[in-house]
Amino acid sequence: MAPLVAAHGLRKSFGKTEALRGVGFEVAEGEIYGLIGPDGAGKSTLFRILATLLKADGGTATIDGLDVLAHYRPLRRRIGYMPGRFSLYQDLTVEENLAFFASIFGTTLRENYHLVADIYRQLEPFRHRRAGQLSGGMKQKLALSCTLIHAPRLLLLDEPTTGVDPVSRKEFWDTLRRLRDEQGITVIVSTPYMDEATQCDRIALIQEGAFLRVDTPQGIVDAYADTLWAVRSDRMHRLQDDLHRYPAVRTAFPFGETFHVTLHPGASARALCRHLEDCGHNNVEVRPICAGIEDCFMSLMKKSHES
């Protein structure tokens, strides 16, 4: 089956800044495809090209067989784009916003209510409230409803969960999965939160305008080649300096209540443990752990800078 989205060699520069340096990828129908990377990585530029709002300097992209340049008009009916900045009308009520976006696409809230019912039901008690007066989580639900109201096949969601608290974020991902499972909608979604990568079917790790790697979240983690150690002691503030000063330590990053450490070849965890005890640390714990997406991202970032 042909992929729903296919992009080849997409390039875009703004002045001297290369926002995209030749990006190619495919997204299958019914997939939740995550673009994972920090601000400035090129995620929004990629979204704007796919949403037919920005012309690439080079490369091609098709969605559902339609070229983003040549067939932008029919294509716009098939996509729902949610930009990173809240872009609903703050002065219109919840209901008015939804009615407005429906009418642009020649439909009505009543006709397509079933598409948004799951999300909109939570908003209905506030349907006469102005959009500007909603809380962050509610704004996000309204924005998603407005993006869905014309029955798009592909959702382009640019950082829908940024600045949203962990509970609302979890609910949002549950909603996306239901849209995929019940309506067969394909989703391309970006996030700077590495822990959300596992919510996607496949992810692309993106940094400085290029894809570092594309795989399933499990595939990315499995490809992590180093042995990773979680290190802790009773003096966490000092641990950072003492780890960095030890020559056998290659990288040491704080991860919540432990440090994630990689060692140079030939170095032993036992020796590290002794070194830390000699530095005056008590209750030293050094144990091997499995890498997470964030460990992989930082390791790939380092490699791409070195090459």
Added chain:
Amino acid sequence: MKAKPVIIAQGLTKRFGTFTATDHISFHVDKGEIFGFLGANGAGKTTAMRMLCGLSRPTEGTATVAGFDVCREAEQVKRHIGYMSQKFALYDDLTVYENLRLFGGIYGMGGKAIREKAVFLLQELGLATERDTRVQALPLGWKQKLAFSLSIFHEPKIVFLDEPTGGVDPVTRRQFWELIYRAADRGITVFVTTHYMDEAEYCDRVSIMVDGQIEALDTPSALKRRFGADTMYDVFLRLARTARRT
């Protein structure tokens, strides 16, 4: 004798019409402490923070910040604090040095003090060669680190950080926390909000707000013990799920 807390809030409350955004919160923060201020969106964090910064008058209750009353001495409060948020930090159209001069001036520093401090700061951040670069041309990670350094440029007693690390890459995020630790070591109290739960672990103490009230306040390890949770993420989910407000 133990030093007097740098922030003392007692029954701090803010109502908008019939809506109580912040509902009788009481807590204190010690000098040099890194205090994590967590809560779901809409729990009342921003409102509380605005009152502590002297930007919004409490409806009820009191708070002193750096020894000044947030109602009666709001201007003094503003002089003794620093503030940085992800949304607004620096003027993009000004150069690095122009930003330093502007903020130093706003906080009442003299020309000589600004010049001396600027040299030191640019050296420390490795930005000496970017002195005359417009801020908009800097990578986001550098901007955020510069913005933080600017928020403590005038050596405030306390710095308020509102989601300072949103959107930055994982390496920069960690470098940013090294700057926070260094500031705290110098005795600057850090009051920080974040949606990254691993960052909650880096705080000395953490409070979690639900529906306008502080539902929990303790060290990260004590909170995890109390809720039988492995991570602060689990603690947060447990508490935030009890929210009735949307």
